[in-house]
Amino acid sequence: MAATRNDQATASGSWSLRQLPDMDEAQFNQWQTLLEHRTGITLVAERKSFLETNLGIRMREIGCGSYQAYYEKVVSSPDAIVEWSTLVDRLTVQETRFFRDPDACRLVSDYVLTRPREVLRRRPLEAWSVGCSSGEEPYTLAMLLNESMEQLRLPPLFGVTGSDISKPAIERAQRGLFNARKLLGMDDALKSRYFRPAEQNSVKIIAGIRERVCFTRLNVLDLKHAPMHGMNIIFCQNLLIYFRRWRRREIVKHLAERLAPGGLLVLGQGELTDWQPPELQRVPSEKVLAWIRRQSDEE
Incomplete structure (x- = not known):
C-alpha cells in the first residue's frame, strides 16, 4: 500500500509540473467572452499569455487538466460561484x-x-474609491481627509468607501494589514502617524483611520444599482484602461450621477478622452484628469 501511495504522489507531482498545452484561438475567445460578459474587462490578444499563465496556476492548484474542463468548472459546476470569485481575484487585482x-x-x-x-x-465628507484592490487607495484618501481636517482645525467628519469586484481583495483590504515594503517612499511623518508595527514584517493602519473606511464588493457593470449617492469625492484610477471605449464612458456617466453638487471626480491620466458632460466642469490641470459637478444657483 505504501508503494502505491508513493506512486500516486509521484504521478501527482509530475502532473503538477507538466506544461499545459497552448490555448488555441477558440478557447481564448471563449474565455475572452466570459470575462467581458461578466466583468466588462476586455482581454486583448496580446494578453493571451497572461491568461494562460494565471489559468494554468489555478488549474494546477486544483488538479484540472484542460482549459475546457476548467471553463466548465467555472461556468456550471456546483462550486462555480466560489471558483469564479477566486479566478477573478487572480485576473484583476x-x-x-x-x-x-x-x-x-x-x-x-x-x-x-x-x-x-x-x-x-x-x-x-463622503469619498469613494472605485476598484480599490487591497485597500491602499481608500486608506490613502482617509489619511488625506484626516490631514486636511486637522489643518482646518475641524473634527474629522468623513467616511471612505472602497469597492472592488474581487472578494478576496476586499477581505485583505478590510484587515488593514500590509507588508512594510508598501510604505517605501512614503513620508516618514505619515508612516509614524498612521501605521503601527505588526507581525512578520507587516504594518497595520491605526484604528482611527480603519474605522472610517468601509469596503464592499461591487462589479462596475452594476453601477446603476450601486447604493452610493451624494459622494463628495470619487476616485477611479487605473481601472478604465481594461474596458472598451464605449464602456468607459458608460461607467464614468454612472459615477458622475453619484456625485454631490460640487463633488470631485478623479480618473487616471489618459483613461478617457473627448468627454465633457454639461453637468461637470473640467479641473484645469495638465497633471490630473478630474471634473467638478456644477452647482445650480439654488444649491
Whole structure:
C-alpha cells in the first residue's frame, strides 16, 4: 500500500509540473467572452499569455487538466460561484500602493481645504474609491481627509468607501494589514502617524483611520444599482484602461450621477478622452484628469 501511495504522489507531482498545452484561438475567445460578459474587462490578444499563465496556476492548484474542463468548472459546476470569485481575484487585482499619484492626492487636499468650513462642519465628507484592490487607495484618501481636517482645525467628519469586484481583495483590504515594503517612499511623518508595527514584517493602519473606511464588493457593470449617492469625492484610477471605449464612458456617466453638487471626480491620466458632460466642469490641470459637478444657483 505504501508503494502505491508513493506512486500516486509521484504521478501527482509530475502532473503538477507538466506544461499545459497552448490555448488555441477558440478557447481564448471563449474565455475572452466570459470575462467581458461578466466583468466588462476586455482581454486583448496580446494578453493571451497572461491568461494562460494565471489559468494554468489555478488549474494546477486544483488538479484540472484542460482549459475546457476548467471553463466548465467555472461556468456550471456546483462550486462555480466560489471558483469564479477566486479566478477573478487572480485576473484583476493589480499592483497598487499608498499615495500612488501625488498630483491627484494634492488635488484632493486642495479640494477639501478650499471648501466652506460651515459646510464641512455641517455635513460629513463622503469619498469613494472605485476598484480599490487591497485597500491602499481608500486608506490613502482617509489619511488625506484626516490631514486636511486637522489643518482646518475641524473634527474629522468623513467616511471612505472602497469597492472592488474581487472578494478576496476586499477581505485583505478590510484587515488593514500590509507588508512594510508598501510604505517605501512614503513620508516618514505619515508612516509614524498612521501605521503601527505588526507581525512578520507587516504594518497595520491605526484604528482611527480603519474605522472610517468601509469596503464592499461591487462589479462596475452594476453601477446603476450601486447604493452610493451624494459622494463628495470619487476616485477611479487605473481601472478604465481594461474596458472598451464605449464602456468607459458608460461607467464614468454612472459615477458622475453619484456625485454631490460640487463633488470631485478623479480618473487616471489618459483613461478617457473627448468627454465633457454639461453637468461637470473640467479641473484645469495638465497633471490630473478630474471634473467638478456644477452647482445650480439654488444649491
